Amino acid sequence: MTGRQEPYYVDYDADFGLSGLTEAFTLTPAPENTGAALGLVTAKLDAYDRECPAGSVDHLSADERSILGYDTSHDDWGYAEELREDVRGLVESPLADEAIQAVWRAAAGGGWDPAAHGMSARDWLRRIDETCAARPPRKIPGRRPAPSSWWGAWRPAADEVRDDVVAEIAEIAEIRSCREPSAGSLPSPDTRFPSPDTLSALEEVAVRVHPELGFRLFLRALKVHSVRMEKARYDRFQALGERFGHPAALIDCGLDVAWPPLDTARRDATWDFGFSHLAGQAHQDWRESREEIRKAAEGDDIGQTPGSAAAVLLEDALRLLRSALPDAAVTALWAGAADRPGSTDGRDWLRLIEDVCRERLREAAPAYTPVVAPARTELADTVLREVRETAPAVADKAAGRHWHPVPAADVMDALEHVVTRIDPDLGFRLFLRVLNTLSVRLTQEQYDRYQAIGERFGYGEYHVSDVDHLIETG
Incomplete structure (x- = not known):
């Protein structure tokens, strides 16, 4: 809040x-x-x-x-x-x-x-x-x-x-x-x-x-x-x-x-949202399960149309499911964003997310028909430059290092695929998560660029600031 x-x-x-x-x-x-x-x-x-x-x-x-x-x-x-x-x-x-x-x-x-x-x-x-x-x-x-x-x-x-x-x-x-009742009508106060x-x-x-x-x-x-x-x-x-x-x-x-109708293009979440937000919920005792997805799908921000969290999470899952992204790359994405490898096959995990989100939407917004809006490709080159600039700095790192490590190079390759072939918005949100999980040190100039990109995507006030602790102060 x-x-x-x-x-x-x-x-x-x-x-x-x-x-x-x-x-x-x-x-x-x-x-x-x-x-x-x-x-x-x-x-x-x-x-x-x-x-x-x-x-x-x-x-x-x-x-x-x-x-x-x-x-x-x-x-x-x-x-x-x-x-x-x-x-x-x-x-x-x-x-x-x-x-x-x-x-x-x-x-x-x-x-x-x-x-x-x-x-x-x-x-x-x-x-x-x-x-x-x-x-x-x-x-x-x-x-x-x-x-x-x-x-x-x-x-x-x-x-x-x-x-x-x-x-x-x-x-x-x-x-x-x-x-108020008009003259001559029955006195029935509202x-x-x-x-x-x-x-x-x-x-x-x-x-x-x-x-x-x-x-x-x-x-x-x-x-x-x-x-x-x-x-x-x-x-x-x-x-x-x-x-x-x-x-x-x-x-x-x-x-x-x-409430206005659900619209996944409306950016009214204060913090992260969608698939990247779900990845950010992972912790030591977290398990890939319907219960955890359900919590994320029910996590509408104050002031959001009921069902908003489920709608944007579903859209992200559908983008990945319908893409040509290899299963191994989906697994690498999840490991990089959540800092843990999935216990479920990448696409099976996405199908479970889809199922839970549709269930939630039937309850919260039964009139809503899920659609996947056209990707905002105008920022693809801008986001891609940031991903590629960071790749050398994480070449010797691994995601999910406490379980079954996934090479950071695989994560960065999967991010490039998302940015260039699926959705730069989703790619940038996952990139911000990867910066956290890999503890990438940032310059103030890099952070300022990320803030500018977030503003152009319409992110909430505290979305990009989730990585401000990575800025080098000395």
Whole structure:
């Protein structure tokens, strides 16, 4: 995940604070009374404690914690404190109780309504605060600045991003108003959208309490109401979340997104992908199996159309299967990219990959028809020059050296075949993997050229940087 700021999250990349608590209320039957509702609050805090045990970073020095972004000045900051900060922000705000009530109902899915149990929204939030305060303090270096400094630390970000959060809420309100029943029609409000009063209350939270809290509660309301949104809006939400330091999964999980059709030509993976990515997953205990392929085929990046990982892996496998590349060369390619010889014949391995990917696509994108797009040959000569320049430097090396070594010369010959006769894009991705497995030392000039090639292929931000550790520094 990109853009994550560790002071805000350490071991926990799900929703948190009040919005995380309201999610818990949407996932369980409505509590029968106040005691049961407060029991659900306690259960949420207990679940967090199990996922992020206290002292989980005690082995780090103060300097190491500072480097990672922990707030070493406050050692008792856990989920309960995050929840209390959200709660106090609302309780002490100038918002009317009706506005707080509307926000709670929308975010919690209406399953637990404090008004039905004789409590105002503020009274209910105070009960939550008391439940949190009764818990023993945790010893986790601050996942968030100490309460006394929180508002000051976030005020600059708040001023910058508040208008963008409000604009997103206002746009949903405008879409909803366009779907109101016309005059003379039956009064059937569109339950797929939060009510106008709720959206107005969420806007008040963003403006008068804090835009970060308003944004999380807004997201929760959209998820509860299953509001379908286009990819462009989803991307804006991710950009907003990144500015707040939210992990991408917090935005993604539960949103109803109208994903664009699968397209293997669209390069939207942050890291490596396809056959080269699968090779990069190999490790000492890794085995060529359906299970390992399945993990890779299900590994869609946040923000990708479901099935993307399987589609690009399938395309790579089909390119190799349909080529004139000899079986021995397929085996050499795998050994060079994965640093281990295959236990399965090269083409049998590719057929197994094909089978697993098609199975995954039938589940994730049943309407998708796999195709092999024309290779992008315009960069063939450029990639070939890089492969040939490196070949002499690895002439005495071998891949898969811990098992049954494969001469690096065979690997480089197979790479040349892929680059010139199959697909320069696939050849370059495998070349980057081979650089890693053979520990090829790079000059800054070479690395810069690789970055330029990656940009022309449309690779993600961190794809080529996977080899930056090979650059000679002295």
